[in-house]
Amino acid sequence: MEKKYRIRGCELNEKNITLQETIFHNANGYIGVRGTLEEGCPEGFDTMRGMYINGFYDMAPMKQAEKLCNLVEDKETMVNVADTQTIHVSFDGREFSMFDGTVSDYERVLDMEQGVTERNLTWKTPEGRTVEFSIRRMTSFENRALFTIDYTFRSVDFEGQVEIASFLKGLVKNYCNPDEP
Numbered sequence: 212m213e214k215k216y217r218i219r220g221c222e223l224n225e226k227n228i229t230l231q232e233t234i235f236h237n238a239n240g241y242i243g244v245r246g247t248l249e250e251g252c253p254e255g256f257d258t259m260r261g262m263y264i265n266g267f268y269d270m271a272p273m274k275q276a277e278k279l280c281n282l283v284e285d286k287e288t289m290v291n292v293a294d295t296q297t298i299h300v301s302f303d304g305r306e307f308s309m310f311d312g313t314v315s316d317y318e319r320v321l322d323m324e325q326g327v328t329e330r331n332l333t334w335k336t337p338e339g340r341t342v343e344f345s346i347r348r349m350t351s352f353e354n355r356a357l358f359t360i361d362y363t364f365r366s367v368d369f370e371g372q373v374e375i376a377s378f379l380k381g382l383v384k385n386y387c388n389p390d391e392p
């Protein structure tokens with residue numbers, strides 16, 4: 212039995228992107244990384260970008276009406292740690308985004324046996340140039356503190372300047388949606 216979960220094609224809406232963040236996460240019991248898009252989503256998308264390390268918790272008192280046996284008196288919340296998964300790539304100044312231009316041959320794979328997730332797609336810029344992307348992510352079971360992104364792209368008919376920027380975002384917050392019950 213194949214131990215892979217695969218989707219092909221994707222409606223680029225908030226519900227699908229949020230669902231994929233959950234399904235295509237990487238974790239090994241020590242580190243957990245939500246399966247967000249490295250390039251990010253448009254402003255206003257309610258996504259839960261996050262990286263977590265087991266053992267980093269925020270403790271808050273939880274007042275109980277009565278002191279009863281086994282009632283929790285402290286609430287533990289896993290803390291979102293520094294985000295190291297942001298990668299921006301631009302082709303002659305046009306930044307890659309799944310929400311700009313045309314995406315085809317979209318596929319996302321969760322390989323449970325290898326412990327990796329992949330995102331493969333073909334992107335055509337609004338100017339009509341085509342680039343193929345293959346993005347592979349893994350949290351290591353050997354070195355439990357290791358999270359990797361193998362980010363590759365190949366020009367189909369693009370010639371020009373390519374700029375790659377990888378970011379570390381240290382000022383992060385835990386997800387909060389005041390409209391959610």
